[in-house]
């Protein structure tokens with residue numbers, strides 16, 4: 001790889017994700033790595049930690065190392081970084097975020113459909129007073145899930161209501177904190193269901209309900225997560241979740257990146273959007289769910 005880098009003919013790809021500790025991005029990385037290896041490329045991964053400065057440093061590092069292409073799940077708009085890298089011969093594909101077709105390729109999941117699917121399932125199960133545990137609404141994936149959830153509420157024609165609680169991070173600890181807030185509510189103010197923006201938040205909410213307050217899930221409060229990571233199925237109450245094809249996102253992103261690297265002049269940018277899927281488990285279908 002060092003010889004390739006020196007010769008400027010690096011068969012090395014870069015991957016930048018916002019949270020390497022999130023199993024969803026670990027699966028995206030795995031899918032990317034398998035596809036890169038099959039095409040005889042190496043893959044280097046950087047974790048931006050949801051920090052724009054760190055993300056920019058990885059863009060600079062990969063450009064400086066003459067990496068052939070970068071797959072990035074961006075924090076914010078990275079149009080300038082993409083154009084700068086392309087001017088130096090490094091291609092970019094967005095993963096888990098839809099790109100403007102004039103800028104680059106992208107592979108993503110329809111998170112509006114995913115949010116709508118989660119709420120429609122809860123409404124179909126008889127839940128009516130629902131809280132969306134959001135994480136930061138600045139994250140486009142989270143904002144899209146909320147948009148879809150609100151569409152389902154509108155279509156329920158007043159049959160259901162949605163409150164939103166935002167958190168700083170999309171992790172178990174912040175989920176546990178919100179779960180504790182819900183436990184502290186007078187029972188009359190508690191929701192009858194929670195939709196969490198990802199499975200890590202949902203697992204934290206579940207821990208607060210089961211360990212701190214013995215709130216029965218799903219009998220007293222139903223719970224839906226998002227991503228369908230392995231912890232969803234193995235949670236103390238198996239979690240209903242919205243499945244994202246994480247490995248396929250990584251695989252497809254690398255395929256598109258290598259296509260452009262190997263034929264930049266003949267390449268036309270594409271936006272591939274996969275559909276999420278509802279995976280129903282005990283956390284919304286317990287013995288006496290509504």
Ligand code: RIB
Pocket residue numbers: 018019022024096139141142170197198199226227
């Ligand atoms: O980055 C936050 C979330 O957005 C992840 O859990 C995954 O769902 C991604 O799409």
